[in-house]
Amino acid sequence: MKYAIIIPDGCADEPIEALGGRTPLEAARTPHMDRIAAEGIVGLSNNTPSHLPAGSEVANLCLLGYDPDRYFTGRAPLEAAAQGIELGPHDWAIRCNLVTIRDQTMVDFTADHISTEEATELLASLQKMVDEEMFAEQNGQLQFVPGVSYRNLLLYRGSSEQPAPFSKETRTHAPHDWTDLSVLDAFPRGPGSGLLTELMTRSVEVFEDHPVNRRRIAAGKRPATNVWLWGLGGAPALPSFAERYGPRGVMITAVDLLRGIAALVGWPRIEVEGATGYLDTDYAAKARAAIAALDEYDLVCVHIEAPDEASHEGRHEAKIEALEQIDEKIVGPLLERLQAAGDYRVLVTPDHPTFCSTKKHTHGMVPLAISGSGVTADSATGYSEREAAASGLRLEHGWDLMDRFIKG
Numbered sequence: 001m002k003y004a005i006i007i008p009d010g011c012a013d014e015p016i017e018a019l020g021g022r023t024p025l026e027a028a029r030t031p032h033m034d035r036i037a038a039e040g041i042v043g044l045s046n047n048t049p050s051h052l053p054a055g056s057e058v059a060n061l062c063l064l065g066y067d068p069d070r071y072f073t074g075r076a077p078l079e080a081a082a083q084g085i086e087l088g089p090h091d092w093a094i095r096c097n098l099v100t101i102r103d104q105t106m107v108d109f110t111a112d113h114i115s116t117e118e119a120t121e122l123l124a125s126l127q128k129m130v131d132e133e134m135f136a137e138q139n140g141q142l143q144f145v146p147g148v149s150y151r152n153l154l155l156y157r158g159s160s161e162q163p164a165p166f167s168k169e170t171r172t173h174a175p176h177d178w179t180d181l182s183v184l185d186a187f188p189r190g191p192g193s194g195l196l197t198e199l200m201t202r203s204v205e206v207f208e209d210h211p212v213n214r215r216r217i218a219a220g221k222r223p224a225t226n227v228w229l230w231g232l233g234g235a236p237a238l239p240s241f242a243e244r245y246g247p248r249g250v251m252i253t254a255v256d257l258l259r260g261i262a263a264l265v266g267w268p269r270i271e272v273e274g275a276t277g278y279l280d281t282d283y284a285a286k287a288r289a290a291i292a293a294l295d296e297y298d299l300v301c302v303h304i305e306a307p308d309e310a311s312h313e314g315r316h317e318a319k320i321e322a323l324e325q326i327d328e329k330i331v332g333p334l335l336e337r338l339q340a341a342g343d344y345r346v347l348v349t350p351d352h353p354t355f356c357s358t359k360k361h362t363h364g365m366v367p368l369a370i371s372g373s374g375v376t377a378d379s380a381t382g383y384s385e386r387e388a389a390a391s392g393l394r395l396e397h398g399w400d401l402m403d404r405f406i407k408g
């Protein structure tokens with residue numbers, strides 16, 4: 001049996017007036033996803049327990065069969081795993097965005113999609129300031145690790161003598177949930193929040209007149225005004241996917257935290273040239289990589305960030321375009337490959353809803369569609385939030401879905 005899981009990140013939405021009361025998924029032309037729904041089953045599942053943030057980290061862990069209350073320690077540890085960074089028992093990883101804040105308003109949580117080179121240079125200056133001027137007693141414990149573009153990490157290397165000041169009670173806010181809003185209520189709270197807030201505040205001085213920002217402003221780009229620290233956690237320990245479910249899987253994604261989840265569940269990652277995690281991603285290249293991977297692996301998981309990015313920008317037309325591209329260039333060719341293989345199962349489902357109206361992730365049910373060998377069709381004719389809600393299949397615990405997909 002061959003398996004494919006396709007995750008159009010954040011694709012679930014609500015009816016939009018400008019679309020005649022349809023959701024982007026309903027408005028998009030998606031014949032292949034509709035075919036999966038028509039030949040198989042649809043339903044709703046909840047990957048975002050109400051007491052946890054409605055982030056991709058929690059929702060994707062859930063979707064892949066892991067109860068986040070047991071296995072989720074924070075977003076940043078997943079991203080550290082993606083980079084091959086090992087966390088010791090006293091270490092914490094903290095997500096470090098480069099952002100643009102003006103007049104206390106979160107103008108851009110990506111600092112205008114700052115380049116990796118520029119981000120690396122800014123973080124080196126911040127590291128220098130931290131090492132030379134701040135927290136002499138913690139020297140060497142704080143370590144900025146450049147990632148990709150605005151997505152970077154801060155590590156806190158603790159020890160039993162000098163444990164990190166954070167705990168499960170430390171509260172932080174994702175900067176993409178504060179676009180166009182005042183950040184005054186969004187600073188960290190709880191144990192260790194003083195340190196995080198001080199680093200965020202001190203970064204303003206380091207970045208203000210930095211050569212990188214002078215060049216960006218001269219080029220008409222937004223400067224990176226601050227680091228924004230959030231999503232922190234200690235080292236997680238997950239049983240492997242193959243151990244739990246059987247199939248040997250592989251992940252295709254352009255997003256670090258999905259790479260991290262893959263690393264922690266024991267899946268290799270295939271890096272695809274042209275996969276950007278944005279609307280300009282090379283959809284067809286991802287499909288070619290997925291099709292080739294099925295020769296070697298039992299299960300391929302293709303994650304596409306574009307619908308979520310369009311939602312964060314509040315652009316429903318771009319979201320529709322992304323969904324149509326996914327359907328035509330990924331779902332179609334992959335389905336053809338699976339059907340040629342003989343026994344197969346395919347699952348299409350997003351991790352969480354992201355509303356174009358609010359530009360935010362939200363808690364709530366997402367639509368799923370499963371077809372393939374041994375799946376008896378229900379009455380659904382297409383893949384959408386409405387069809388899924390009408391089906392009667394409702395998984396309150398998203399982590400039950402994988403049992404149903406693999407074994408059911």
Ligand SMILES: [Zn+2]
Nearest residue numbers: 009010056351
């Ligand atoms: Zn997501």
